[in-house]
Amino acid sequence: MTPPMTQLIAALPPLDEHHVDRRRHPHGVAFMDGQYLPMSEAKISVLDWGFLHSDATYDTVHVWNGRFFRLDLHLERFFRGIERLRMKLPYDREKIASILNNCVALSGHRSAYVEMICTRGSSPTFSRDPRQAENRFIAFAVPFGSVANKEQLERGLHVAISETVRIPPKSVDPAIKNYHWLDLVKGLYDAYDRGAETALIVDTNGHIAEGPGFNVFVVKEGSLRTPAYGVLPGITRRTVFDLCANIGLSATAADIGGAEIKGADEVFITSTAGGIMPVTRIDDAAIANGRVGPVTRRLMDLYWQKHDDPAWSTAVSYP
Ligand code: PLP
Numbered sequence: 197m198t199p200p201m202t203q204l205i206a207a208l209p210p211l212d213e214h215h216v217d218r219r220r221h222p223h224g225v226a227f228m229d230g231q232y233l234p235m236s237e238a239k240i241s242v243l244d245w246g247f248l249h250s251d252a253t254y255d256t257v258h259v260w261n262g263r264f265f266r267l268d269l270h271l272e273r274f275f276r277g278i279e280r281l282r283m284k285l286p287y288d289r290e291k292i293a294s295i296l297n298n299c300v301a302l303s304g305h306r307s308a309y310v311e312m313i314c315t316r317g318s319s320p321t322f323s324r325d326p327r328q329a330e331n332r333f334i335a336f337a338v339p340f341g342s343v344a345n346k347e348q349l350e351r352g353l354h355v356a357i358s359e360t361v362r363i364p365p366k367s368v369d370p371a372i373k374n375y376h377w378l379d380l381v382k383g384l385y386d387a388y389d390r391g392a393e394t395a396l397i398v399d400t401n402g403h404i405a406e407g408p409g410f411n412v413f414v415v416k417e418g419s420l421r422t423p424a425y426g427v428l429p430g431i432t433r434r435t436v437f438d439l440c441a442n443i444g445l446s447a448t449a450a451d452i453g454g455a456e457i458k459g460a461d462e463v464f465i466t467s468t469a470g471g472i473m474p475v476t477r478i479d480d481a482a483i484a485n486g487r488v489g490p491v492t493r494r495l496m497d498l499y500w501q502k503h504d505d506p507a508w509s510t511a512v513s514y515p
Pocket of ligand 1: 256406407408409410411427428429430431432433466467468469
């Protein structure tokens with residue numbers, strides 16, 4: 197059971213930031229401009245380059261049963277993105293980890309979706325020079341969310357392959373996690389038009405790339421493959437590689453064509469928003485016998501087991 201908010205606040209370390217009363221805002225807690233706020237009050241200026249130009253990077257980590265999953269990898273990817281976009285933050289990794297912890301602790305959620313964002317910000321003189329902008333850090337913790345709902349996790353998702361091309365890596369480096377999602381959202385509408393539940397879009401060579409918020413894997417004759425080019429190197433994707441190494445399954449990153457994915461024995465998608473999620477239908481065809489396959493099930497089980505393992509997860513410090 198979650199302790200009362202007053203206890204939560206009283207037990208938090210004395211920070212310079214203000215704290216909020218969660219009884220008024222159960223949907224989550226944000227941190228910005230040095231303060232913890234209810235989600236409904238976390239707002240940025242319309243002049244922020246993050247809003248006007250998608251000039252931002254972010255990362256999302258989840259908390260499951262009161263533990264962050266692979267927080268170190270998420271922080272590493274976030275800080276690499278900030279550096280490559282030539283942004284600067286006044287906080288180091290430890291401080292950001294403690295802010296994320298406090299957002300979760302203040303929200304009281306045992307399972308949460310936790311986002312850290314760095315935007316270019318805006319310039320006090322409205323300069324068009326990005327070097328003049330004051331970069332902005334925002335974090336928030338909201339209840340855990342998943343790409344696939346409970347029913348879809350049991351029976352597998354129905355995915356459509358859209359011909360929409362993912363923004364090329366030479367334009368926007370996909371290793372810098374970003375909000376360039378117009379291609380992914382177009383893919384989603386294509387999928388809905390065809391009666392599917394979500395989408396995969398293609399890379400500039402016509403191979404399968406990724407979907408709105410997830411990577412994809414195929415299983416063929418016991419070996420796994422995931423696209424290598426033009427995709428975000430997802431932490432869940434990386435976790436699948438690690439799990440495969442643990443149990444002696446072969447997993448490689450290499451091109452996957454449309455015919456190949458439809459002819460796979462099993463297909464699944466991976467995301468912090470839901471973990472490993474089965475796909476049993478692509479366009480009009482069932483994958484194999486249309487049921488969730490044994491490799492997918494085994495990896496799903498292992499993935500969630502690792503959430504209690506201190507080598508893969510860190511406890512949230514709830515007061
Ligand atoms: N691909 C894209 C475009 C994403 O936005 C995400 C996550 O949001 C992923 C893949 C999956 O990455 P991760 O496993 O780190 O959540």
